Amino acid sequence: MSGxxxxxxxxxxxxxxxxxxxxDPLSAIEEFQTQNSILLPSLTPALHFLDLHxxxxxxxxxxxxxxxxxxxxxxxxxxxxxxxxxxxxKLNDVLEKSFPLVKVPELQPVVMHAMKHLPKIKPSYxxxxxxxxxxxxxxxVEVRRQIWEDNQALFGDEAxxxxxxxxxxxxxxxxxxxxxxxxxxxxxxxxxRHSTIVQKLSDMIGKSIKLYDMVLQxxxxxxxxxxNVHYCTLRSELLMSLHxxxxxxxxxxxxxHKFAWCLDPCIREKFIDSKRAPELQRFxxxxxxxxxxxxxxxxxxxxxxxxxTICLTILKSLQQTIHAESLPRENGDVLLLLRLLxxxxxxxxxxxxxxxxxxxxxxxxxxxxxxxxxxxMLDDQYRNLNSRMASEExxxxxxxxxxxxxxALIQYANGCAIASKILLxxxxxxxxxxxxxxxxxxxxxxxxxxxxxxxxxNFLHVLTSGLIVMADEFQYEELCIPAFDDFFLPNLxxxxxxxxxxxxxxxxxxxxxxxxxTNMMIKIKPSxxxxxPVHNAYIALSRKVEDAISSPAxxxxxxSPPIIVPEPTNSPY
Numbered sequence: 061m062s063g064x065x066x067x068x069x070x071x072x073x074x075x076x077x078x079x080x081x082x083x084d085p086l087s088a089i090e091e092f093q094t095q096n097s098i099l100l101p102s103l104t105p106a107l108h109f110l111d112l113h114x115x116x117x118x119x120x121x122x123x124x125x126x127x128x129x130x131x132x133x134x135x136x137x138x139x140x141x142x143x144x145x146x147x148x149x150k151l152n153d154v155l156e157k158s159f160p161l162v163k164v165p166e167l168q169p170v171v172m173h174a175m176k177h178l179p180k181i182k183p184s185y186x187x188x189x190x191x192x193x194x195x196x197x198x199x200x201v202e203v204r205r206q207i208w209e210d211n212q213a214l215f216g217d218e219a220x221x222x223x224x225x226x227x228x229x230x231x232x233x234x235x236x237x238x239x240x241x242x243x244x245x246x247x248x249x250x251x252x253r254h255s256t257i258v259q260k261l262s263d264m265i266g267k268s269i270k271l272y273d274m275v276l277q278x279x280x281x282x283x284x285x286x287x288n289v290h291y292c293t294l295r296s297e298l299l300m301s302l303h304x305x306x307x308x309x310x311x312x313x314x315x316x317h318k319f320a321w322c323l324d325p326c327i328r329e330k331f332i333d334s335k336r337a338p339e340l341q342r343f344x345x346x347x348x349x350x351x352x353x354x355x356x357x358x359x360x361x362x363x364x365x366x367x368x369t370i371c372l373t374i375l376k377s378l379q380q381t382i383h384a385e386s387l388p389r390e391n392g393d394v395l396l397l398l399r400l401l402x403x404x405x406x407x408x409x410x411x412x413x414x415x416x417x418x419x420x421x422x423x424x425x426x427x428x429x430x431x432x433x434x435x436x437m438l439d440d441q442y443r444n445l446n447s448r449m450a451s452e453e454x455x456x457x458x459x460x461x462x463x464x465x466x467x468a469l470i471q472y473a474n475g476c477a478i479a480s481k482i483l484l485x486x487x488x489x490x491x492x493x494x495x496x497x498x499x500x501x502x503x504x505x506x507x508x509x510x511x512x513x514x515x516x517x518n519f520l521h522v523l524t525s526g527l528i529v530m531a532d533e534f535q536y537e538e539l540c541i542p543a544f545d546d547f548f549l550p551n552l553x554x555x556x557x558x559x560x561x562x563x564x565x566x567x568x569x570x571x572x573x574x575x576x577x578t579n580m581m582i583k584i585k586p587s588x589x590x591x592x593p594v595h596n597a598y599i600a601l602s603r604k605v606e607d608a609i610s611s612p613a614x615x616x617x618x619x620s621p622p623i624i625v626p627e628p629t630n631s632p633y
Contacts, residue, residue, distance in 0.1 A: 078091075078092060107120070125166050129169060129170055132170050133170060136154060136170070137177075139151060148178070154174045155171065155174045155178065158170055158171045159188075172198060172203070173200075175200070175203045176200040176202045189203065190207050190211070190214075201266070205264070205266050205268050209270045216278060219275060219278060222257050222261055223278065223279075223294070225257055226257045226294055229255070230244070230290045233521075234517050234518070235597075237562065237563045237600065244364065244365070244521065245330070245365060248328055249297070249300065249324055249365070250304070250328070252293075252297055253298075253300050253304065255297075258297050261275065261294075261301075262302055262307075265310070269313060272302075272314075275298065276295065279292075279359070280355070280411055283359065283407075283411065284411060284412055289363070289518070292360065292362040293363045295360065296359075296360050296363045296365075299316065299360075300320060300324055314356075315350065315353045315356070316360055319340065319360065322336055322340060323340065323361075323366060323369075326369050327366060330369050330372050331369065331373050337393050337396055340396065340400065344418075351416040352416050354418065355416060358410050358411070359407050359411070361400055361407065362407035362408075366400075367401065367404050367405075370400050371482060371484075372485065373393075374397045374485075375437075375485060375489055377393055377394050378394075378433065381394075382437060382438055387431060389430075395426070398425060398426075401478055402418070402478055403418060406419060421478075425476065428468065428472070432466050432468060432469040433482065436465065436466075436486070437486070440490065440495060443497060443498075444495065469505075473505070473506070473510065474509065474510055475510060476510060480511070480513045483509065484509060484519050487523070488519075488526060491526035491527060491529075494529065494533070496539050497538070499527075499530075499539065499543070500542045501542075503542040504547065506547075515551055521560065523560075524560050524564040527543065527564055528567040531567060531571050533571075534568045534572050535572070540572065540576060544580060548560075548561045549580075549583060555591050555593070555594050558594050558597070561584060562594075562601045566600075566601055566604060569604070570608050581601075581602065581605065
């Protein structure tokens with residue numbers, strides 16, 4: 061037990077010296093036991109009683125040490141609960157007297173517990189903890205925080221696996237073939253930030269502003285390096301997690317806190333109402349005096365959950381203008397929503413260029429693109445209403461007449477990120493409504509969206525989830541041609557497209573005509589150049605399709621006459 065001699069207690073060195081210099085080792089051992097035993101006269105008879113029951117002295121002394129240790133830890137907690145200068149002085153005294161025993165396993169919890177409650181530990185103690193891997197592993201997170209504050213590289217090593225695990229968890233949700241129609245956006249914000257990873261990061265940060273700034277810097281760097289928008293999600297979730305924990309020391313200094321707090325219920329409801337819109341507007345208008353905040357604010361708006369909320373609200377606003385028989389530019393909330401969407405889509409460029417300036421909204425978005433999209437939405441409503449009122453033949457011919465999308469709308473989506481994102485969400489809206497004609501009309505058009513936005517994982521994830529619900533519609537070529545021939549198959553060079561297509565086929569293959577399904581399995585067969593997840597997805601899909609072919613479901617037809625089975629007759633033999 062190293063450290064005992066430092067506090068005046070005879071230890072291994074003293075016992076070794078006594079045994080090597082004595083003439084009678086047994087007498088030396090007995091003398092050592094007598095001097096260092098519990099000096100309580102009334103205890104001697106009890107020890108003999110324990111001897112009669114076969115209880116070893118080691119077991120007795122170990123139980124005593126454990127009881128005293130637990131009482132000492134409880135007493136330290138009581139002192140720390142006072143939270144005044146006198147309690148801090150007592151804790152420092154306890155630590156100073158006990159720290160030499162930090163390597164003694166039986167007493168180490170006492171030392172660590174005392175350190176845990178000290179807001180400022182002596183650097184020499186922290187250096188000792190840092191230099192010993194076992195002590196560092198045994199130290200409470202409150203102690204390690206003080207080490208991390210002066211060691212950014214070490215903190216990065218601790219946080220990096222959590223960042224990677226967070227991204228991996230998000231991708232598992234996106235690509236999981238068994239998650240039928242569930243999407244990223246189905247989980248509430250509060251449930252998301254209660255995840256294990258977010259809670260661990262919040263615990264690591266505690267009330268340390270320095271560590272919080274480090275995490276934000278890590279997330280900015282990773283976002284710039286990978287362009288992965290899920291780091292923006294983690295940035296928002298982490299801030300709101302600290303808000304839930306009432307960490308005022310951090311929330312009060314983060315200039316984005318009030319904005320994120322206002323946006324959070326909007327994300328929960330997937331709608332920015334007229335009450336919260338002015339609050340967001342005032343915050344954006346106030347950024348002129350502190351434009352450097354724009355980088356962090358754009359990351360919060362780049363969160364896919366925020367983008368989802370903004371785009372859904374834009375489509376609802378367009379629906380309101382249709383009912384009111386007005387133009388989109390006459391709706392005051394639309395301009396704010398476009399500003400928010402623009403800022404979120406610019407996040408990477410703003411942080412990379414360090415030019416903190418909001419771009420102006422192009423007038424053509426309000427005067428041309430949105431009116432065209434409103435006409436498209438109105439056209440869908442008219443067609444659906446007409447299909448319910450007209451005969452089946454008229455409805456079918458009507459869908460063929462209204463299939464083409466205005467070329468001007470496609471051109472806007474091809475050259476403008478905002479227009480592209482809104483058109484993609486119009487597509488998702490059509491899928492959600494299970495409007496086969498609208499989906500068939502718009503899918504070939506979104507292929508041309510700016511920067512291949514239609515093949516972003518977040519969009520493909522929600523698109524395939526919606527198409528899975530429309531499984532019955534895949535028996536018609538009207539949907540198979542635009543979905544497969546025009547949208548998915550031309551972009552099989554991207555591994556992520558293959559994985560999303562495999563997920564879609566996993567649920568709808570039994571509805572697709574057999575000849576087309578066979579041809580598609582040939583086309584999507586991966587080569588050696590493709591990644592392992594692509595091969596795994598294809599193998600699993602192939603097995604599922606083969607099982608369905610080997611044991612097909614027996615079709616039932618309500619109009620077919622019942623099969624009459626004759627009653628058995630007695631054999632004449």
